[in-house]
Amino acid sequence: MLRRVRLLCLSDIHGRVDALSAVLAVAERRGYSKILVAGDLCFPGPEPLETWRRLTQMQAILVQGTGDRALATLDISKVVPKSPHERSRLERLSEVRTELGQLILARLGRLPTTHRMNLEDGSELLLVHGSPVDPFEPFCHDMTDEEMAALLGDDPADVIVCGGSHVPFDRMVQGVRIVNVGSVGEAPGGEGAGQGFSHADVTLLETSIAGVEVEQIAVPLGKAA
Structure with missing residues (x-):
């Protein structure tokens, strides 16, 4: 019988444990063996600490996103907000830091920017928030092939699982x-x-010696989600 491994691939949770719970409920009905999360874990949503706890309890493979790096390293005292929105974001950044505490902030700061793993068919998967050239510069759905190629670099792997731009796609x-x-x-x-957001994105990536199959699902959320 053909051995299949199903990977649950997520990104950009942004501290919304309610949305995380919704996608996990769908994924658990389908079954999976590992969780890969392409960064932006805790900021700026309402439950950053519980989001971190859930991910670490499940032993998810995590890489660092832009928000994670900002939480861990940004010197707020040196940032001058240029708009009320920026001021609000900085205030929320400070609040999330307080809720997470220094130990978790240090762990966010130590997260790797990439993670590589071998798949059943002999190919290699790269998990990254953005792209191989710059872990914090994402691939976007409306880029041309030429624009995407410029972000691949010299050793991109066979399959790249990424986030950052908030819009799912699957392109060669x-x-x-x-x-x-x-x-x-x-x-x-x-x-x-x-x-509120109307849905949450989840990707199931099934690998076997026959290759890789990708299923992308929009999980409906209530208005208060």
Whole structure:
């Protein structure tokens, strides 16, 4: 019988444990063996600490996203906000830091920017928030193949699982399969930040010696999710 391994691939949870719970409920009904999370774990959502606890309890494989790096390293005292929105984000950053505490902030700061793993068919998967050239510069769904190729670098792996841009897609560029898993916590198409999001994105990646199959699912959320 053909051995299959199902990977649960997530990104951009942004501290929304309610949305995380919704996608996990769907994934658990389908079954999976490992969880891969392409960064932006805790900021700016309402439950950063519980989000971190859930991910670590499940022994998820985590890489660092832009928000994770900001939580761990940004010197707020040196940032001058240019708008009320930026001021609000900095205030929320400070609040999330307080809730997480220094130990977790240090762990966020030590997260790797990439993770590589071998798949059953002999190919290699690269988990990254953004892209191989720059872990914090994402592939976007509306980029041309040429624009995406410029972000592949010299050793991109066969399959790239990434996030950052919040819009899921599955594209082949120069022989590399780029799977952007979208966003759990801030998927576009909802009512906007602070007013709820209509759905959360989850990707199931099934691997076997026959190759890789990708299924991308939009999990409905209530208005208060």
